[in-house]
Amino acid sequence: MTLSWGAKALPDPVLRRLELADAQAAFELSQLIGWSHSSADWERILGWGGAGCFCLTQNDQLVATVTTAVYGTDRAWIGMVLTHPDHRRRGYARRLTQTAIDYLREQGVQRIMLDAAEAARPLYEDLGFRRLYSVEVWQGRASGLSRLAGSSAAQRRPPGRGCAGRGSVRCGTPVADPPAG
Numbered sequence: 055m056t057l058s059w060g061a062k063a064l065p066d067p068v069l070r071r072l073e074l075a076d077a078q079a080a081f082e083l084s085q086l087i088g089w090s091h092s093s094a095d096w097e098r099i100l101g102w103g104g105a106g107c108f109c110l111t112q113n114d115q116l117v118a119t120v121t122t123a124v125y126g127t128d129r130a131w132i133g134m135v136l137t138h139p140d141h142r143r144r145g146y147a148r149r150l151t152q153t154a155i156d157y158l159r160e161q162g163v164q165r166i167m168l169d170a171a172e173a174a175r176p177l178y179e180d181l182g183f184r185r186l187y188s189v190e191v192w193q194g195r196a197s198g199l200s201r202l203a204g205s206s207a208a209q210r211r212p213p214g215r216g217c218a219g220r221g222s223v224r225c226g227t228p229v230a231d232p233p234a235g
Protein backbone atom coordinates (compact mmCIF):
# COMPACT_ATOMS: atom_id res chain seq x y z
CA MET A 55 0.00 0.00 0.00
CA THR A 56 1.29 3.46 -0.87
CA LEU A 57 0.42 6.27 1.51
CA SER A 58 0.82 9.98 0.94
CA TRP A 59 0.25 13.04 3.05
CA GLY A 60 0.06 16.71 2.16
CA ALA A 61 0.93 17.88 -1.32
CA LYS A 62 -0.64 16.14 -4.30
CA ALA A 63 1.70 13.82 -6.19
CA LEU A 64 2.92 15.32 -9.45
CA PRO A 65 1.98 13.55 -12.67
CA ASP A 66 4.75 11.57 -14.36
CA PRO A 67 6.80 13.79 -16.66
CA VAL A 68 6.10 13.56 -20.38
CA LEU A 69 9.06 12.97 -22.70
CA ARG A 70 8.79 14.73 -26.06
CA ARG A 71 10.89 16.51 -28.65
CA LEU A 72 12.08 19.99 -27.79
CA GLU A 73 10.84 22.14 -30.66
CA LEU A 74 11.72 25.57 -31.97
CA ALA A 75 8.46 26.78 -30.41
CA ASP A 76 9.90 25.86 -26.98
CA ALA A 77 12.82 28.30 -27.32
CA GLN A 78 11.25 30.93 -25.07
CA ALA A 79 10.37 28.44 -22.31
CA ALA A 80 13.84 26.89 -22.55
CA PHE A 81 15.37 30.34 -22.35
CA GLU A 82 13.39 31.08 -19.19
CA LEU A 83 14.51 27.79 -17.67
CA SER A 84 18.16 28.52 -18.42
CA GLN A 85 17.78 32.05 -17.03
CA LEU A 86 16.49 30.54 -13.82
CA ILE A 87 19.80 28.78 -13.24
CA GLY A 88 21.92 31.73 -14.34
CA TRP A 89 23.02 30.62 -17.80
CA SER A 90 23.59 33.48 -20.18
CA HIS A 91 22.02 32.04 -23.33
CA SER A 92 19.53 34.31 -25.06
CA SER A 93 16.32 33.07 -26.65
CA ALA A 94 18.06 33.60 -30.02
CA ASP A 95 20.82 31.23 -28.84
CA TRP A 96 18.19 28.63 -28.01
CA GLU A 97 16.57 29.07 -31.41
CA ARG A 98 19.93 28.51 -33.07
CA ILE A 99 20.72 25.45 -30.96
CA LEU A 100 17.29 23.94 -31.56
CA GLY A 101 17.68 24.66 -35.28
CA TRP A 102 20.99 22.74 -35.34
CA GLY A 103 19.61 19.89 -33.31
CA GLY A 104 16.41 19.34 -35.30
CA ALA A 105 14.76 16.11 -34.23
CA GLY A 106 17.55 15.36 -31.74
CA CYS A 107 16.45 17.73 -28.98
CA PHE A 108 14.27 16.45 -26.15
CA CYS A 109 12.55 17.65 -23.01
CA LEU A 110 10.45 16.53 -20.09
CA THR A 111 7.32 18.45 -19.24
CA GLN A 112 5.05 18.33 -16.23
CA ASN A 113 1.63 19.94 -16.37
CA ASP A 114 2.80 21.32 -19.75
CA GLN A 115 5.70 23.12 -18.07
CA LEU A 116 9.24 22.51 -19.28
CA VAL A 117 11.22 20.89 -16.45
CA ALA A 118 14.30 19.43 -18.17
CA THR A 119 16.08 19.70 -21.53
CA VAL A 120 18.80 18.16 -23.69
CA THR A 121 19.98 19.09 -27.17
CA THR A 122 22.22 17.44 -29.75
CA ALA A 123 24.17 18.68 -32.74
CA VAL A 124 25.36 16.13 -35.30
CA TYR A 125 28.47 16.66 -37.40
CA GLY A 126 28.18 14.08 -40.17
CA THR A 127 28.44 10.56 -38.80
CA ASP A 128 31.85 11.24 -37.31
CA ARG A 129 30.75 12.99 -34.15
CA ALA A 130 27.96 14.74 -32.33
CA TRP A 131 27.65 17.01 -29.35
CA ILE A 132 25.20 16.82 -26.46
CA GLY A 133 24.35 20.06 -24.69
CA MET A 134 21.87 22.09 -22.69
CA VAL A 135 21.41 19.32 -20.11
CA LEU A 136 19.49 21.11 -17.43
CA THR A 137 16.79 20.34 -14.93
CA HIS A 138 14.56 22.84 -13.16
CA PRO A 139 15.86 23.28 -9.57
CA ASP A 140 12.53 22.07 -8.12
CA HIS A 141 12.72 18.82 -10.09
CA ARG A 142 16.26 17.60 -9.50
CA ARG A 143 17.49 14.20 -8.33
CA ARG A 144 14.56 12.42 -9.96
CA GLY A 145 16.52 10.98 -12.84
CA TYR A 146 15.37 13.52 -15.41
CA ALA A 147 18.84 14.46 -16.68
CA ARG A 148 19.80 10.79 -16.82
CA ARG A 149 16.68 9.94 -18.82
CA LEU A 150 17.13 12.79 -21.29
CA THR A 151 20.86 12.23 -21.78
CA GLN A 152 20.21 8.54 -22.43
CA THR A 153 17.46 9.50 -24.91
CA ALA A 154 19.94 11.76 -26.72
CA ILE A 155 22.57 8.99 -26.81
CA ASP A 156 20.01 6.52 -28.20
CA TYR A 157 18.95 9.04 -30.84
CA LEU A 158 22.57 9.68 -31.91
CA ARG A 159 23.28 5.96 -32.01
CA GLU A 160 20.32 5.55 -34.36
CA GLN A 161 21.86 8.24 -36.57
CA GLY A 162 25.03 6.16 -36.85
CA VAL A 163 27.21 8.68 -35.01
CA GLN A 164 30.66 7.32 -34.11
CA ARG A 165 31.58 9.54 -31.17
CA ILE A 166 29.58 11.74 -28.80
CA MET A 167 31.15 14.67 -26.99
CA LEU A 168 29.96 17.02 -24.28
CA ASP A 169 31.21 19.54 -21.75
CA ALA A 170 30.59 18.39 -18.20
CA ALA A 171 29.90 20.59 -15.23
CA GLU A 172 31.24 19.01 -12.06
CA ALA A 173 27.71 18.29 -10.77
CA ALA A 174 26.90 16.35 -13.92
CA ARG A 175 30.19 14.48 -14.31
CA PRO A 176 29.17 11.41 -12.24
CA LEU A 177 26.07 11.07 -14.39
CA TYR A 178 28.00 11.27 -17.67
CA GLU A 179 30.70 8.88 -16.48
CA ASP A 180 27.99 6.46 -15.42
CA LEU A 181 26.57 6.67 -18.95
CA GLY A 182 29.97 5.74 -20.41
CA PHE A 183 31.63 9.11 -21.09
CA ARG A 184 35.35 9.41 -20.37
CA ARG A 185 37.29 12.53 -19.48
CA LEU A 186 39.36 13.98 -22.35
CA TYR A 187 40.66 17.29 -21.05
CA SER A 188 39.72 20.30 -18.94
CA VAL A 189 38.28 23.55 -20.22
CA GLU A 190 38.62 26.81 -18.31
CA VAL A 191 35.73 29.23 -18.61
CA TRP A 192 36.56 32.92 -18.17
CA GLN A 193 34.23 35.83 -17.85
CA GLY A 194 34.82 39.53 -18.44
CA ARG A 195 33.30 42.59 -20.02
CA ALA A 196 33.78 42.62 -23.78
CA SER A 197 34.09 46.40 -23.81
CA GLY A 198 37.17 46.20 -21.63
CA LEU A 199 38.90 43.26 -23.31
CA SER A 200 41.85 45.28 -24.57
CA ARG A 201 42.64 46.26 -21.00
CA LEU A 202 41.98 42.84 -19.49
CA ALA A 203 45.22 41.08 -20.23
CA GLY A 204 47.08 40.69 -16.99
CA SER A 205 44.56 42.71 -14.99
CA SER A 206 42.41 41.53 -12.13
CA ALA A 207 39.28 42.66 -13.99
CA ALA A 208 39.01 39.30 -15.69
CA GLN A 209 37.53 36.87 -13.26
CA ARG A 210 37.97 33.19 -13.56
CA ARG A 211 34.61 31.49 -13.32
CA PRO A 212 34.60 28.68 -10.75
CA PRO A 213 34.40 25.26 -12.39
CA GLY A 214 30.85 24.05 -12.81
CA ARG A 215 29.23 27.49 -12.51
CA GLY A 216 29.32 28.40 -16.13
CA CYS A 217 27.18 30.04 -18.70
CA ALA A 218 28.12 29.00 -22.19
CA GLY A 219 30.94 26.75 -21.02
CA ARG A 220 28.92 25.15 -18.25
CA GLY A 221 31.78 23.11 -17.03
CA SER A 222 35.39 22.31 -16.80
CA VAL A 223 35.69 18.84 -18.20
CA ARG A 224 35.25 17.77 -21.79
CA CYS A 225 34.08 14.22 -22.19
CA GLY A 226 33.67 11.97 -25.15
CA THR A 227 32.48 8.48 -25.68
CA PRO A 228 32.76 6.25 -28.71
CA VAL A 229 29.31 4.88 -29.45
CA ALA A 230 30.69 2.08 -31.58
CA ASP A 231 33.37 -0.28 -30.30
CA PRO A 232 36.81 1.16 -31.08
CA PRO A 233 38.73 -0.68 -33.79
CA ALA A 234 41.02 -3.40 -32.47
CA GLY A 235 44.71 -2.49 -32.16
Ligand SMILES: CC(C)(COP(=O)(O)OP(=O)(O)OC[C@H]1O[C@@H](n2cnc3c(N)ncnc32)[C@H](O)[C@@H]1OP(=O)(O)O)[C@@H](O)C(=O)NCCC(=O)NCCS
Nearest residue numbers: 135136137142143144145146147148169170171174176177
Ligand atom coordinates in the same frame (compact mmCIF):
# COMPACT_ATOMS: atom_id res chain seq x y z
C1 LIG B 1 23.33 18.51 -13.32
C2 LIG B 1 21.82 18.41 -13.50
C3 LIG B 1 21.50 18.49 -14.98
C4 LIG B 1 21.35 17.07 -12.93
O1 LIG B 1 19.96 16.99 -13.19
P1 LIG B 1 19.04 15.94 -12.41
O2 LIG B 1 17.78 15.79 -13.20
O3 LIG B 1 18.91 16.35 -11.01
O4 LIG B 1 19.94 14.64 -12.51
P2 LIG B 1 19.44 13.15 -12.24
O5 LIG B 1 18.35 13.15 -11.23
O6 LIG B 1 19.18 12.49 -13.54
O7 LIG B 1 20.71 12.57 -11.57
C5 LIG B 1 21.55 11.71 -12.26
C6 LIG B 1 22.85 11.56 -11.52
O8 LIG B 1 23.52 12.82 -11.54
C7 LIG B 1 24.27 12.96 -10.36
N1 LIG B 1 23.85 14.20 -9.73
C8 LIG B 1 22.73 14.90 -9.99
N2 LIG B 1 22.71 16.02 -9.27
C9 LIG B 1 23.85 16.03 -8.52
C10 LIG B 1 24.40 16.91 -7.58
N3 LIG B 1 23.79 18.04 -7.23
N4 LIG B 1 25.57 16.59 -7.03
C11 LIG B 1 26.22 15.46 -7.35
N5 LIG B 1 25.73 14.58 -8.25
C12 LIG B 1 24.57 14.86 -8.83
C13 LIG B 1 24.05 11.77 -9.55
O9 LIG B 1 25.09 10.87 -9.89
C14 LIG B 1 22.75 11.21 -10.05
O10 LIG B 1 22.76 9.86 -9.87
P3 LIG B 1 21.87 9.18 -8.70
O11 LIG B 1 20.50 9.06 -9.33
O12 LIG B 1 22.53 7.89 -8.48
O13 LIG B 1 21.87 10.12 -7.52
C15 LIG B 1 21.08 19.55 -12.72
O14 LIG B 1 21.59 19.60 -11.42
C16 LIG B 1 21.21 20.90 -13.38
O15 LIG B 1 20.39 21.29 -14.20
N6 LIG B 1 22.26 21.65 -13.02
C17 LIG B 1 22.51 22.99 -13.57
C18 LIG B 1 22.85 22.90 -15.04
C19 LIG B 1 24.04 22.03 -15.29
O16 LIG B 1 25.08 22.15 -14.63
N7 LIG B 1 23.90 21.14 -16.27
C20 LIG B 1 24.94 20.23 -16.66
C21 LIG B 1 25.66 20.79 -17.82
S1 LIG B 1 27.03 19.75 -18.23
